[in-house]
Amino acid sequence: PALCLQVQAFSPKPFQPLLKTKVLPSPLQPGFIQKKPLYAASIAADDSDSSSQGTELGTGTATIPNEIFNLVKGIVGAGVLSLPAGIAAFGNAPGAVIPAVSLIAIIGLLSAYGFSLIGRVCSYVGASSYREAWQKSVGEKTSWIPAASCTFKTSIAILAYSMILADTFKSLFSSVGVAVSRSNTLYGVTGLVILPLCLLKNLSSLAPFSLLGIIGMVFTAGSMAVRYFGGAYAGAGKFLPDVATALQPSFGAVGAAGVLNPNSLILICMLSTAYMAHFNAPKFYNELKNNTIGRFNTVVSTSFGISIAIFGVIASLGFLTFGETCSGLILNNYSSKDVLMSLSRVAVAISIVFSYPLAFVGVRDGLLDLMNVEAKDRTNSKLNKLTVGILSVVTFFALKVKDLSFVLSFGGATLGNALIYVYPALMFRGAVRKMGDKASNALKREVNVAMASAGLGVTMGVIGTKMALKSLFA
Numbered sequence: 324p325a326l327c328l329q330v331q332a333f334s335p336k337p338f339q340p341l342l343k344t345k346v347l348p349s350p351l352q353p354g355f356i357q358k359k360p361l362y363a364a365s366i367a368a369d370d371s372d373s374s375s376q377g378t379e380l381g382t383g384t385a386t387i388p389n390e391i392f393n394l395v396k397g398i399v400g401a402g403v404l405s406l407p408a409g410i411a412a413f414g415n416a417p418g419a420v421i422p423a424v425s426l427i428a429i430i431g432l433l434s435a436y437g438f439s440l441i442g443r444v445c446s447y448v449g450a451s452s453y454r455e456a457w458q459k460s461v462g463e464k465t466s467w468i469p470a471a472s473c474t475f476k477t478s479i480a481i482l483a484y485s486m487i488l489a490d491t492f493k494s495l496f497s498s499v500g501v502a503v504s505r506s507n508t509l510y511g512v513t514g515l516v517i518l519p520l521c522l523l524k525n526l527s528s529l530a531p532f533s534l535l536g537i538i539g540m541v542f543t544a545g546s547m548a549v550r551y552f553g554g555a556y557a558g559a560g561k562f563l564p565d566v567a568t569a570l571q572p573s574f575g576a577v578g579a580a581g582v583l584n585p586n587s588l589i590l591i592c593m594l595s596t597a598y599m600a601h602f603n604a605p606k607f608y609n610e611l612k613n614n615t616i617g618r619f620n621t622v623v624s625t626s627f628g629i630s631i632a633i634f635g636v637i638a639s640l641g642f643l644t645f646g647e648t649c650s651g652l653i654l655n656n657y658s659s660k661d662v663l664m665s666l667s668r669v670a671v672a673i674s675i676v677f678s679y680p681l682a683f684v685g686v687r688d689g690l691l692d693l694m695n696v697e698a699k700d701r702t703n704s705k706l707n708k709l710t711v712g713i714l715s716v717v718t719f720f721a722l723k724v725k726d727l728s729f730v731l732s733f734g735g736a737t738l739g740n741a742l743i744y745v746y747p748a749l750m751f752r753g754a755v756r757k758m759g760d761k762a763s764n765a766l767k768r769e770v771n772v773a774m775a776s777a778g779l780g781v782t783m784g785v786i787g788t789k790m791a792l793k794s795l796f797a
């Protein structure tokens with residue numbers, strides 16, 4: 324994301340990094356030097372990470388701090404603003420925050436494990452992209468499956484982007500006394516801003532703006548903290564009269580025990596979207612300087628740890644402020660006359676506007692790859708027509724579907740769980756099998772752990788999909 328999004332989310336979240344790590348906007352296209360398989364070195368790294376620290380395995384130049392910054396920036400996106408609604412799906416008392424934060428941490432750790440597995444598979448088989456890792460570990464004939472999943476998961480991210488932009492700009496217009504309908508807002512933003520940016524053939528000029536994503540989220544978290552601890556929306560809070568009745572704070576008696584309700588799967592599946600950055604794992608592995616397994620895992624564990632903390636803070640602050648009335652986009656709960664939160668809306672809107680074309684290119688190029696359209700046949704005319712067509716479809720669905728939490732939970736339950744839990748486990752099993760007698764006993768045992776993670780992903784996906792659809796039609 325790439326929603327978390329960035330819903331870069333989201334991330335699906337393809338993203339354009341600011342520092343040294345180079346991540347292509349399309350999750351389907353390789354952009355790195357092909358490396359030979361490193362079975363022996365990789366096995367040694369698994370048996371003893373410390374012994375691998377001094378082994379130069381790749382040609383990457385990115386330092387660990389560079390990669391941590393860019394990976395956190397890729398994970399933490401606008402999708403985090405839907406997490407308070409995920410808590411409200413199963414609880415309405417402040418105590419619901421306790422199991423919610425625990426789930427945020429658990430799913431974050433499982434997501435980090437899947438991300439690490441992909442990097443390790445790339446090390447074992449010498450792959451430089453998600454699709455190539457699948458080809459060399461599972462098989463060429465089925466490589467279209469993860470490729471299609473990456474493409475359509477990214478399409479869910481840009482759908483979420485459009486929905487957020489419609490709601491955010493509508494609120495911003497309202498804050499200056501201009502009444503514009505959600506549909507007209509979406510038409511205007513898409514036609515006047517998003518379409519011209521998506522028609523650009525060179526997106527390098529947008530790279531510096533990728534930093535706005537993490538800055539916007541940090542500023543928003545700070546603003547939410549100020550409003551919660553200042554009591555601006557509690558009791559006789561000064562902004563409360565300006566908030567629609569359906570969005571005003573409301574609390575009940577269902578606290579921590581609510582997590583036992585199947586509706587808690589809605590939050591879990593939202594998190595599968597929020598933590599989504601896995602199709603970029605090969606890029607992070609290949610671009611890391613001295614890319615041993617130990618150094619790569621340091622990047623992964625630190626980045627996901629920071630992301631878990633940010634997710635936990637924003638989800639808790641939003642829910643503790645509004646309780647069971649949390650909107651799918653928590654910014655919708657705040658008054659349009661609240662200047663501080665309006666600044667947060669501006670920060671989020673600017674971040675999404677400049678992230679949108681980077682994610683959009685991933686969808687467009689992914690569709691062309693799936694249709695086997697050669698690079699020489701991708702004329703400007705064809706690209707422009709496809710751009711208009713995709714944006715038209717996305718805008719149509721953004722007008723019809725207004726519940727952001729449903730989009731993120733449904734996307735997480737289906738494609739998100741597959742990309743985070745199932746595909747990495749299958750690739751890891753395939754890579755270990757191809758090692759034959761060279762595979763250590765520890766690796767062979769870990770295959771069972773990975774496949775258990777895949778089974779958990781499938782179970783969560785089936786139940787989560789059912790609960791997401793149930794919430795939509797409730």
